[in-house]
Amino acid sequence: MxxxxxxxxxxxxxxxxxxxxxxxxxxxxxxxxELNYIKQALSKRNDSGTDNTSxxxxxxxxxxxxxxxxxxxxxxxxxxxxxxxxxxxMIRIKNGTYGICVDTGKLIPKERLRAVPHTQHSIEAKLKKxx
Numbered sequence: 832m833x834x835x836x837x838x839x840x841x842x843x844x845x846x847x848x849x850x851x852x853x854x855x856x857x858x859x860x861x862x863x864x865e866l867n868y869i870k871q872a873l874s875k876r877n878d879s880g881t882d883n884t885s886x887x888x889x890x891x892x893x894x895x896x897x898x899x900x901x902x903x904x905x906x907x908x909x910x911x912x913x914x915x916x917x918x919x920x921m922i923r924i925k926n927g928t929y930g931i932c933v934d935t936g937k938l939i940p941k942e943r944l945r946a947v948p949h950t951q952h953s954i955e956a957k958l959k960k961x962x
Contacts, residue, residue: 841931842927842930842938843938847941848924851920851929851944852921852924855917855920855921855949856921858948859914862910862913862914863914866907866910869903869907869910870907873903873904873907913949917948917949919949920948923951932951932953932956933951934959934960935953935955937953939951940953
């Protein structure tokens, strides 16, 4: 089946999609590893341990622990969201909608997809939303 130039401009070729799939797969593996690391750090933080120091140093430690837990929780939430966005990008590759701007319907430039492989917006659409 011969694809016309007009059709080519509406989607990426199988070879191009394969390149993006490999890139996303690598980022997904890395993202999952980072998420697991953060979750392990959180679970270690949730272990109160056997250290029973008393007085103000204990209060300071509790405050620092709470702040660190909050930071780790926020980091885990961001990493979870990023992982989900990468997984959604893989789905778009499979169903043939990857690389198409959801706002303009035009192809997102390869350079942008290489930098932000999970994006669904062209720079033009993103800039319009910002204004």
